Amino acid sequence: MGGTRIERQQSGSNSGRDSRSNGEAGKLFVPEKSTLYDPRKERVLYWENAPEGIHRYPAGETTDSQGNTYDYSAGQRLWIDDEKEVMDSCQKPWVIETVDRAFTALDDKGPSKQNVEVLERGFGLGQVASEIMDKLRPRGGTYTVIELNKKNANYAQTTWTNKQNVIDKARVTSARGVRYDKDNPNVYINIIQGDAIEKTKELALAGSKFDIIISDTFPLLEEEKSINDLLDLAILVECLKPNGVFAFFGYHFGFQGGMNERQRNLVEAYFEDVSRTVVKGINPPPDYKYFNPENGPTVRELPVIICTKPRIQAAA
Numbered sequence: 001m002g003g004t005r006i007e008r009q010q011s012g013s014n015s016g017r018d019s020r021s022n023g024e025a026g027k028l029f030v031p032e033k034s035t036l037y038d039p040r041k042e043r044v045l046y047w048e049n050a051p052e053g054i055h056r057y058p059a060g061e062t063t064d065s066q067g068n069t070y071d072y073s074a075g076q077r078l079w080i081d082d083e084k085e086v087m088d089s090c091q092k093p094w095v096i097e098t099v100d101r102a103f104t105a106l107d108d109k110g111p112s113k114q115n116v117e118v119l120e121r122g123f124g125l126g127q128v129a130s131e132i133m134d135k136l137r138p139r140g141g142t143y144t145v146i147e148l149n150k151k152n153a154n155y156a157q158t159t160w161t162n163k164q165n166v167i168d169k170a171r172v173t174s175a176r177g178v179r180y181d182k183d184n185p186n187v188y189i190n191i192i193q194g195d196a197i198e199k200t201k202e203l204a205l206a207g208s209k210f211d212i213i214i215s216d217t218f219p220l221l222e223e224e225k226s227i228n229d230l231l232d233l234a235i236l237v238e239c240l241k242p243n244g245v246f247a248f249f250g251y252h253f254g255f256q257g258g259m260n261e262r263q264r265n266l267v268e269a270y271f272e273d274v275s276r277t278v279v280k281g282i283n284p285p286p287d288y289k290y291f292n293p294e295n296g297p298t299v300r301e302l303p304v305i306i307c308t309k310p311r312i313q314a315a316a
């Protein structure tokens with residue numbers, strides 16, 4: 001989700017970039033158009049090591065751009081360095097609906113599938129992650145997440161995973177009357193730190209296959225906005241089982257219920273079935289600018305997009 005702001009330093013004819021050192025040769029000038037210069041790689045490196053934190057806010061009442069007054073809950077907002085609006089807990093209705101629809105699509109009106117393998121891209125506040133864990137506990141399975149930011153990935157690996165183990169332990173002892181077995185949990189958690197595109201490629205090469213993939217990363221460059229989760233669909237579909245389900249965060253500025261053309265072209269190229277619904281009841285706090293744009297309506301609903309029948313497997 002979100003937008004991106006990239007600061008560029010102007011320096012004469014240097015196409016907007018400072019020169020970079022290449023060690024022995026001293027300062028090496030690398031123009032942006034050079035094959036050596038890769039703005040995405042640079043941004044990935046930057047985002048990976050950036051500080052992050054949570055802004056907490058109290059509940060309140062506000063009025064949207066259409067004049068409707070509504071209450072919003074106390075919440076949390078994830079910031080990563082200069083991006084103050086990476087994820088906000090007001091998106092919870094989207095989280096619940098997306099995870100629910102992804103599991104429903106997987107079962108496809110049949111019996112509830114057991115031992116489900118799920119991949120998420122972008123841990124964020126861990127909202128989707130916690131929702132997935134709730135779905136996985138009774139079924140068993142694996143939860144894998146690829147998170148670029150090292151501090152966030154570390155939080156997922158320690159605090160969040162420990163919390164999930166405590167929930168698991170309580171559930172196992174109360175529901176089954178058996179002891180919690182930390183070496184043989186009902187749901188295995190696998191936190192991978194790194195870039196979603198790079199790590200998905202590695203998973204594909206290793207032959208990993210998932211039942212569900214939910215992608216909710218962040219546009220690292222301006223041109224990635226609205227399609228940041230779809231840039232590597234050709235590889236991503238290789239990581240899906242033939243009956244696998246893919247969902248992503250499809251909101252984009254100017255959203256009116258559907259996908260934009262770039263999104264539609266990409267998902268329709270790689271999936272036979274694409275369903276779209278809209279989840280209402282998004283109640284953003286007034287200072288969440290992403291959902292309170294200056295030149296657009298307050299965002300009170302979000303798209304839930306579920307893609308099934310990956311084309312690569314269908315053709316194989």
Ligand SMILES: C[S@@+](CC[C@H](N)C(=O)[O-])C[C@H]1O[C@@H](n2cnc3c(N)ncnc32)[C@H](O)[C@@H]1O
Nearest residue numbers: 122123124125126127128148195196216217218
């Ligand atoms: C919108 S948040 C995800 C919200 C999350 N689904 C939740 O439920 O809270 C985006 C997350 O993706 C991570 N991210 C951004 N770009 C990434 C990339 N290229 N690869 C992996 N993670 C990335 C960010 O660090 C951030 O944690």
